[in-house]
Structures are given as C-alpha cells and as structure tokens.
Amino acid sequence: MEQAPWQRTAAGAGLLGADGRLAPTIFAEMTALAAATGALNLGQGFPDEDGPRAVLDAAKHAIDHGCNQYGPGRGSQELIDAVVEHQRRFYGIGLGRGDVLVTAGATEALAATMLAYLSPGDEVIVFEPYYDAYAAVAALAGAVLVPVPLAAPDFQPDPDRLLRATSPRTRMIVVNSPHNPTGTVFTEESMRHIVRVAERRDAIIVTDEVYEHLVYDERHVPIATIDAARDRLVSISSAGKTFSVTGWKIGWIMASPERIAQIGAVKQYLTFVNGAPFQPAVAAGLRLPDEHFDTIVQSFTRKRDILARGLRKAGFQVHDARAGYFLLADAAPLGVEDATDLARRLPELVGVVGVPLSALARPSRRDLRSTLRFAFCKSDDMLGDAAGRLAGLRSALAPVV
C-alpha cells in the first residue's frame, strides 16, 4: 500500500511499527524492562529526587487556594511576568507580556509551533541525533525531516553540511542547544551561521532550550541574543529539567506577538490550557535567587562525573557532556557493535538500563550504532550503585568457555 506523506517521514526516522502506525518508543520499552527486572533505570531522563521545596510548596499553596480551573489561554499572568523577568535577568533580553505563551511542556510548544507553520512537503532541518518528538511532529504535520548529522567528538554542526541540507523548501530549522542527547552546546559561531542560513532560506528558527540551566562549564547564550535572529525566531523552554518537575509539563514559547497569536491558535485545540496550579509554582522557581541556579549546576556536574567515571571504568568510551542530563557511551571498546541489542541485555547482564542512541537518529547513522545514552539525573547513591554494577559488564559479556 502506498504510504501517506506523514508515514514516509515517520518511516525514515524509524518511528513506525510493522503495521505502518507510530510504534511505542524505545524509552517506553526500556522503562518497562527496568520495572520488570528491577534494574536501575538510566534510560529515561527524569530525576529521582524532588526539586526545590519552595517550588513544590507553591504548587500545594495554589491548589489549596482555588487555582484548579481552566486559566487564561496565554497562561497565568504570574508565570508570563516571571518568564519576562527571567529573560532579562539571565540574558538581558527584553520581552513584553505579549511575547510569551505558556504550554503543556516544551513538547506541546514544539508541536503547536510545527503545526502552525509547516505544510505538507515543507522541509524541517534538525540536528541529528535529535529529541524524537521533532521527527514525530514533523511527520504529523506532513513535513519532510532533513537531518544534519552531528558527529563525535564535539558534535558541532558542520557549516557546509547545514547549508547543503537546505533548499527552497526549507521552512524551519530546529536548534536544540544545550543538546539532548550529546550534551553539546553550540558555539556562538555555529549559532550565527544557523541564523545566516535561515535568512538565506527565509526559514523560521525554533529553539529548544529546556536544558538552559544545566550547562556545566559556561553560561547558556540563547540565539535570541543575536539581533539578526529576532524576526524569524520562536524560542522554547520549560520548567521540567530546571526544577526537577518533569511530570508537571509546564513550558513556554517566546516570540513576537504575531507569532504568539498564530501558535496560540493551534495550542487552543491541542490542550486549550494546562497545569493551572503549577504555573504560579514555576513562576516562583524562575524567581529563585542565583544561589539556587548555581546549586543545580554543581549538583549535576557531580552526578555527571560519578557516572562518567563508572562508565569509563566499565570499558565504555565516554563522550564529554558539557550540558544536559545525559552521557553518551560507546560500547565498541567492549566488542559490542549493536547498542540496541546490548540495551535489551543490559538489565540481565548487570541490572542497569540505558537506551541505544540509534533511537534518536535515522537507522542509516552507522557511526552511532554502538553507542548508548545514560541519564545521570539520579541520586548520587543510585549513580554510585550503577557504576558498581557496570564494573561487572566486561566479565558478564565475556563468552563462557
């Protein structure tokens, strides 16, 4: 049977099951495997420790004080104001209240933005490996995904490859920096090049900055600080990673009032509104003093280092992560060619779960085949335990003679 355009995009990204429909993600499979085997789940990127007490208490307070019904379509005024303040405080960016739209996480922000601007046949540039929702939503919009490979060791975009990947049909460039899953941070030079390419093709730039406060040795610099980007920019962030509240799903879009209206028109038919009591709580989080944001960085730097040491000791080649929740670990030095196969066996071999990097890239990316992604957004104890278990991997893999 002939494939619909959305199926061609989804199939190219490896998202379809044998029945031609979207299949459950490998993350669901690996999380189920962790639950079934009791293995330590370093597959999915959610913290196992609560975020700041003040933020949790603010949500409870909002629930206790009647903030439990549909709120304003653009989001609560308190959160909108807090986002405006946050952008000025951290980046010197001046926004107005009309430049912000609150969404059900960054994921809905991305979905509403893509659905607002993409028509069937339009091309969307993404940097690969990529957060899997980009491919799925591009497919749902009938658009064509055009991945630009990021390669080890630094995972920076190659300027020529980016330019060559564009065409007169390029409608959107999705920029995820700090980047999941590589932990890379695009250099200012890379970002300026992306802006030039977008200008040349008259494309919209959509940024996904959910890891903005999890950058370890430097400070995050949004593309929005580049003046030339402003008119074509839709910036997205969310609270989940910064405040360890991934289950709350509070995100936001920052763009011109005209774009906010266009994207908001789509969002109203996706969720209409969401998370009323969590919105003032996230506002409280964004207004926390600087020490809090410094503590997040220190704590995640320590966690990254515990896991990196454990993975290296276990025999993986570990790529440096400058940001985010994840470490990439190549199992080739352990004699492993297929990380998907290893991921399925890892719980039984050593009681740890990771995901194969191939889940976040096209099947043709052979250079990523032997690499796994491990999340370090876990308690120090759990990471220490995981490191101890992984130390037994080499002998568990050795053929029995």
Ligand SMILES: Cc1ncc(COP(=O)(O)O)c(C=O)c1O
């Ligand atoms: C790059 C990236 N964007 C977006 C999201 C999802 O954000 P949210 O939970 O706010 O929808 C994630 C979560 O893993 C992510 O890694």
